[in-house]
Amino acid sequence: MSAGLLLEQAFNGLQLGMIVFLMAVGATLAFGVMNLINLAHGSMLMLGAYFIAAAAAWTSVFPLAFAAAVLMVAAVALAVELVIIKPLYRRGHLDQVLATFGVSIALNEGVIMIWGREAVYASPPSWLEGAVSIGPGFQYPLYRLAITAVASAAGLGLWLLLTRTRLGMRIRAGAEKGEMIGALGVNVGAMFSGVFVISAVLAALGGIMLGPLIAVQSGMGDPLLILALAVVVIGGVGSLKGALLASLAVGLLDTFGRMAWPALCGELIGNIVANASVYILMALVIAVRPAGLFGVAAR
């Protein structure tokens, strides 16, 4: 096992972690602020990937296509929030789980109805192709670095939004005590819509960036959704710090685990453990700290 391989895997783990973070931070925000479980979150990632593929077919100016894709997802998310999600805030978790599950099923089939079953082509912008030299004799694809960088920037942007702006302050206050800020005159409904759209856009960002890397296909967001939810639970619901740390831990654990477990436990058990490692971690965390690492006691 060479240093080059370890370094490359570390970068891969970091990249996976940041993509999961984009999904997880939206989910944890939605739950922290609105007490909303959203199983349609994976569909937002999928829509991001489809929209960028569609937008890239209209215009070859990448920033334009990027902006168009983001706007389209935001529009869909807003529509979903206003029509389907709003009534659910008051309802129990069962209703939320089921309704968003239904939305996710419908959207998964919906993209097939519009774009067909075959995977759609999305290519990375030409100025992001190629590899960069990181360390001696070790090349890493530039595009993957870009993904990590963009995801980190988005995370930083979110942090700045939440800690340095009035809106962010209200959002954080809403997460603590929703009734109070309503009483203080803040338009809670609009704020909830805003939070939902932000979280959807973050997920879509992941999809926009992943699209050229993997296949743009129906249901592509669902495995990442499950991973993101595991991260949310590990990190503690409502905690951004928890989401970040848990995402990075999960990303690195998953990447290195796939190398290590089969070597440690033999192929049969090793593969099972490697696949299930995130869930095993989740179970361990819950057993020790039922509210996650940084979460407050669950509602």
Add this chain to the structure above:
Amino acid sequence: MPAPSLREPDDAPPEDGPGSRRRLLRAVLFALLLAALAVPLLGQPYYTKLVARMAIFAIAALSLDLLVGYGGLVSFGHAAFFGIGVYTAGLLPMLGIRQAVVIVPAAALAGALVGCVTGAVSLRASGLYFIFITLAFAEMIFYIAQGLRMFGGDDGFRLPAATLLGGELSLGHPVVLAYTMIGLLLVFIYAGRRIAASRFGQVVVAARDDEGKLRAIGLSPFPGRLLLYTIASAMCAVAGVGFANLVEYVSPASMSWIQSGEFLFMVILGSAATLVGPVLGAAAYVGLEQVLSSWTEHWMFWLGVILVLRVLLLRQGLYGLITGRRGAGGA
């Protein structure tokens, strides 16, 4: 606000007309039971299998309703126990065991064991955490099944031999399977009623409604919930044995999180916390799936739409529509 009835739901006195609602419900259920019992006699294997499928999923949905409706515990990993039942029915014949009298209790025991262990950890969490920890455990069990290459891994394997009831009766025969599953369903409905009426059942329901008050009087919800979780797991595993015999195939797909989601769909389609509701929900779901997929290959889209509409527009599921009573827990 009066709590949902801790007694059997349809024994609660309705508000208008003495027993009219109850009579209506009884009439509907009786008609359905009669239809279910009559269909296998028509000699149409396809419809007999359809009835068997409805009964199997009804048992699974019923077991989930114990958790979701009565316990207020939304489990998104219930299919794991279904799958455990399926695999038990598939693996025991490899050891030469084919009798139902061994296989069914073995499946129930396996389900109960796994349920007890995973429940003990899961029930430490609540709310969102509980939902996801149940999902996590189900995924773990799924990956274990998928990783067992000697049993076909993700592809699974054909059921080596049908489960034998005794003598000439084999669950591989659709009529026998249908009647057996209907019989088990009735037994489990009765068992569910007894549980709801029992002391620990009442504790669990009280914990669902107001855990704080329960603790204030010195009772912990944990033991009752764990017992409920274990029983529900065992019941679902028994349904799995039926399923293995129905499709004559054993695969990890029977324990996927999508399958768990479908079970939840059935519970809510029928109304939670009613026991009989999920039975109606399961039958309706199976029927819906058949009808929709014969109309369009994009039937999943319409299924999703129906699910969303049911949650948003209807305040009650099928059971509630018939009796006018809402199930508990707002579902």
Add this chain to the structure above:
Amino acid sequence: MIDKRRRCDRQPLPQRLGVTVAICLAAALGALAAAAARAQAPATIKLGFIVALSGPLNVVGNEQKRGFEVALDQLGGKLGGIPFEVVPGDSKTNPGATVQELSRLIEKEHVDLLTGLTASNELVAAIKPISDAKIFFVGMNGGPAVLAGEQCSPYYFNASFQNAQLTEGMGPYMAQKGVRKLWLIGLDYEAGHEHTNAARKGYTGEVVNHTFTPLTQLDFAGDIAKIRASGADGVFAFYPGAPGIAFVRQWAQAGLSDKIPLFSNVALSEPTVFQAQGKTALGIIVSANYFAAIDNPRNRKFVQDFRAKFGRDPASYAGMAYDAMMLIDAAVREVKGNIRDQTAFRAALKRADFESVRGPFKFNRNQQPIQNTYVTVVDQRPDGSLYLKQTGVIARDAQDDFVDKCPMK
């Protein structure tokens, strides 16, 4: 607190009663009607066509349907001169759903013949109901080892390929092309093991590693990193569908396209995924039993019709679906429509006296194909479209390895 819900929720009793009684009656009547309207012995042939139109392999299933439709156009509503009707089904890439659909097709629709199926596990689940019902089934895609061997059935004819045949001869070919250190990688399910083992068969160099990735994994960064670090000078990858698209893209993005030759079979790169893979697929060496550029009159006509109808080349799934239909057509013609004479019909099917788009095609005694395996490379036409260009034949009239385990004569 007054509970207003109780008074406001209910609908009037007569209306509810009416609705529920109507539902119950409808259900009961439906069952009775179905029982009453049992299908009589048909004057036309009822052909059940069941493929995975939804689920993970839906791309394959839909391509099979396209090949099937071209066959329907050419047959003009008659199989071997006998009018026929198609009863479609969706196997949903799920063995349980397959069995349920088969029950509907066999027990409710009373089909006389069956064809299709997409995934190997669907096939394994389907064999028992089909054999029990004594209905002939012509498989259009895939052939798991167990059905070629111990569990072979006289009612199952595989008109596509036994799984290993798709890659037959690849091992020696890779060695011949100068691969000294081979890395094999595939999707971690039964077919993944079958296909990569088939590639390994007869390979004379060193196998550096033989790994598998989980079914849901779409990011192969870690695996590609390991391959690069290992010093392998050739890679064989088996990835159908979405993982295939992802792997090929990431392989190119990692800069390995012109450094390490990538071998596979048609699962990885063929017309259904060319559009999604784009130029990243160029240069991949692909083994196939069927590809669009096979040069014989039957195939030229088939490809021409397919292009006219769908605007691109057919993939192997379409070609084999077409072949299956032509096989059935020829067999029905040979028994003059009397398919109920099962001995004669089975013999006719086994004779396989039809022109396959693949070239030579015969059945073995286990009713699996004996056919050639070709090797092709992904190349580009002057108009920019991708296609599979033949570079050789790596196996001629190859049998599968499991025929000896099948008790059929």
